[in-house]
Amino acid sequence: MASYCSSADVGSRLGLNSAQRTQASSRLTSGIRRASIEIDQIFRDYGRDVPSKSIAESTTTGTLSAGATSIALTSSSGFSTLGNGNVDGDSFVWTGNSANTLTGVTGLSHDHASGVTVQEGEMAHVLREICADLAAAYYMEDESIFQTTGPDNSMRGSSLRERAETNLVRLAHLGSVD
Numbered sequence: 001m002a003s004y005c006s007s008a009d010v011g012s013r014l015g016l017n018s019a020q021r022t023q024a025s026s027r028l029t030s031g032i033r034r035a036s037i038e039i040d041q042i043f044r045d046y047g048r049d050v051p052s053k054s055i056a057e058s059t060t061t062g063t064l065s066a067g068a069t070s071i072a073l074t075s076s077s078g079f080s081t082l083g084n085g086n087v088d089g090d091s092f093v094w095t096g097n098s099a100n101t102l103t104g105v106t107g108l109s110h111d112h113a114s115g116v117t118v119q120e121g122e123m124a125h126v127l128r129e130i131c132a133d134l135a136a137a138y139y140m141e142d143e144s145i146f147q148t149t150g151p152d153n154s155m156r157g158s159s160l161r162e163r164a165e166t167n168l169v170r171l172a173h174l175g176s177v178d
Contacts, residue, residue, distance in 0.1 A: 003036050004051070004124075005131035006117070009089060013136035013160065027139055035134035039127060039168060046172040051127055056080075056120035060087070061100075064112040071102045073118060085120040087112050089128055126171060133164035 007028045011021040021028065040050040056078035064071060064087060071087070073079075076097050084093045087108065095104030102118075119125075140157035 003032050003131070004039055004127040005032055005035070005129075005135060006088065007032070009128060009132035010135040010139065013132050014139060024139070027142060028135065031135035031138035031142070032131065034138050035131045035164075038134060039131060042168050042172045046175075048172060048175055051123060055124045055127075056085075057124075058118050059115050060112065060118060061114065063114050064108060064116075066109055066111055068108050069103070069105050071105055071108075071118060073100050073102065076100045076102060079120050083120055084122060085118060086125045086128065087118050088116050089125065091125055123171070126167070130164045130168050130171070133160045134168075137161035137164065 007021050007025060010028050010031060011017075011024075016024065040052070043050050058073040058075050058078070061072045061074055071092075071094070076099075079085075079097050079102065081097050082093075082095045082104075084091065085102075086092065088110075090108055090110045090112065092105055092107040094102040094106075096102070119128075137157045137160040140160070
């Protein structure tokens with residue numbers, strides 16, 4: 001089963017540092033799994049293929065530096081000749097695809113370790129944000145960490161869930177981010 005976000009994505013929503021993410025790993029993974037299932041189900045409810053079937057995905061074969069102009073992948077066969085995508089949520093554009101390497105890359109703003117996931121398309125990035133919101137909401141509900149937001153004392157987990165579900169339904173209904 002495809003996961004649309006990572007523990008780092010969810011941890012950033014929750015304000016967890018690296019050590020806290022490691023400690024909460026199994027609970028974060030459970031929230032990510034539940035969020036990914038919900039995303040797939042909403043798309044099916046709208047009569048659409050699950051998004052993971054249309055998102056090209058691979059992993060890097062080496063480290064990446066901010067501003068890198070090429071990205072070496074384990075396989076670039078599913079990627080377009082030119083397009084846009086993200087590395088761990090860091091959006092970028094490329095103009096060539098040759099020998100398992102995306103070339104003419106612009107827009108990478110962070111360093112990345114070897115073996116991180118690279119995804120093609122705007123939808124992948126939007127789904128990553130939706131997944132992180134849903135998984136963070138599940139985590140907070142499961143842990144009973146209901147932090148309030150705003151003057152109306154609404155629950156933070158509820159706010160994340162509402163935002164994610166609204167955006168997910170809109171995306172599933174439209175079928176694209178264009």
